[in-house]
Amino acid sequence: MRILIADDEPTSRLLLKAIVSKLGHETIVAEEGSRAWDLLSSGGIDVLLTDWMMPGIDGPELCRRVREGTGDSYVYIVLTTGLDHPEHVLEGMGSGADDYLIKPVDSFAVQTRLIAAERMTELTASWPGPRPSSREPTSTCWSSHSPTT
Amino acid sequence: MSDLLSDPLNRSQIEFLLSLDDGTGEALQDIVGEYLTMSEEGREELLRVLHDGDASAVEHAAHTLKGASANVGASALADVCADIERHARQAQLEDAAGLAQRFETEFSRARAALQAVAPRP
Numbered sequence: 104m105r106i107l108i109a110d111d112e113p114t115s116r117l118l119l120k121a122i123v124s125k126l127g128h129e130t131i132v133a134e135e136g137s138r139a140w141d142l143l144s145s146g147g148i149d150v151l152l153t154d155w156m157m158p159g160i161d162g163p164e165l166c167r168r169v170r171e172g173t174g175d176s177y178v179y180i181v182l183t184t185g186l187d188h189p190e191h192v193l194e195g196m197g198s199g200a201d202d203y204l205i206k207p208v209d210s211f212a213v214q215t216r217l218i219a220a221e222r223m224t225e226l227t228a229s230w231p232g233p234r235p236s237s238r239e240p241t242s243t244c245w246s247s248h249s250p251t252t
Numbered sequence: 253m254s255d256l257l258s259d260p261l262n263r264s265q266i267e268f269l270l271s272l273d274d275g276t277g278e279a280l281q282d283i284v285g286e287y288l289t290m291s292e293e294g295r296e297e298l299l300r301v302l303h304d305g306d307a308s309a310v311e312h313a314a315h316t317l318k319g320a321s322a323n324v325g326a327s328a329l330a331d332v333c334a335d336i337e338r339h340a341r342q343a344q345l346e347d348a349a350g351l352a353q354r355f356e357t358e359f360s361r362a363r364a365a366l367q368a369v370a371p372r373p
Contacts (some may be wrong), residue, residue, distance in 0.1 A: 112316055113286045114323040121279045156315065185319040207322040209268060222287040 104149040104221060108132045109139035110183070111157045111166065115206065119152055119183065122213050125142035135161030143169060148178055152204075152213075152219045155184035155195065166199035177227035183208055258328065260361040263324035265325030266369055277370070285369035287324045288363065291317060292334075295359055298336070302348045311340035 104127040105249050110116045114190040116132050123130050130146070133139035142148065151169065155162040162182050169178050182195040192203050201223065202216050294317045295352035301309035318333035336351050345351070 112320055113290050114283050114320045115287055117283045118269075118272075118323050119277075122281070123270055125278050156312070185315060205336075207265070210271075 104217070104224065105129045105131065105147055106150040106217075107142055108152045109136060109141060109157065109162070110136055110152075110154040112154065117185070119208065119213070122208070122210050123152070123217070125210070126214055126217060128217065136162070136165050139165055140168060143174075143178065144172075146174055146176070147177070149224050150217065151178050151181050153180065153182045155191070156252060157188050162200075163195055163198035170199035177224055179223050181216050181220070184223045190244060206242065214247070257295055260326060260328045260358065260365045261369070262327040265322075265327070269271040269325070281370050284324050284366050285372060286373070287320055287326075288366065290320060291359070294320070295355075298355065299352055302336075302345070302352050305345055305348060307340045307343045310345065311337050314340060321362065325368060326358075326366065329358040329362040332369070334360045 105122050108119045108123065108130060109132075110119065112187050113135055116134070120132060121126075131142060133142055136153075137156075138204040139151070139153065140160055143151065143165075151165070152206055153162045153165050160168070162184065166180050166240070169180060180200045181202045181204055182200040183206060184235070186195075187205045187207045188191070195203050202219065205213055206218065268275055269280040269283055286287060294313060298310065298313040301313055302349070314333045314337040318330050318337060321327075321330035321333060332351075338356065339345060339351060341348075349362050
């Protein structure tokens with residue numbers, strides 16, 4: 104997958120880049136939210152790993168822009184932040200993130216998120232209807248098409 | 253006394269950083285090297301805003317240093333930064349000098365330990 108890492112803190116960028124590269128994915132990095140948005144707008148990004156607190160556009164705003172955008176493919180978003188209060192987690196997920204990782208991250212935590220991300224991007228790529236693009240949680244998007252048993 | 257004798261580094265995080273490449277230690281060198289540069293700037297900023305009593309700026313500076321310190325296994329320093337961040341969030345900076353002193357102590361210990369683990373070429 105092609106994974107965009109957005110973080111203004113350099114050690115977090117390097118750490119995430121090393122983890123994601125070792126897992127065999129292509130990485131692109133952005134040092135601030137506005138640069139990340141430029142890269143997202145040009146397309147071709149499968150997963151966004153984004154910090155919360157960044158100059159310019161912060162992580163939740165980036166999530167909202169992605170979900171309100173008109174790109175052809177679904178971007179799986181993981182907020183990676185040191186903000187660990189439940190209200191932050193809820194706000195982040197509500198802004199459009201698919202998952203939430205509290206720093207410092209480790210390889211296992213990133214790997215498990217990327218397994219889910221790969222499955223989600225494959226599903227949405229093969230889905231005949233419009234891509235899930237609302238700010239609702241991903242599970243809600245799918246449950247409207249797939250009745251539970 | 254026990255605090256002074258405790259290891260300033262979380263060695264399992266150091267082992268984790270060493271596992272991120274093919275055994276060359278390049279990832280550890282890169283990440284710790286970047287930390288040693290950014291944390292010096294972060295220290296100056298944190299001490300300045302602590303002195304000024306700017307709670308919002310203290311919270312942000314401490315938050316950034318907390319995350320970066322945890323990334324390189326400087327757990328004792330990360331704990332002090334978390335404490336400063338909490339004080340700032342609650343606008344409790346009456347003991348700014350005490351917080352700064354605790355920060356300086358752990359900052360020096362962390363840097364010395366990290367320079368030993370990943371000496372600059």
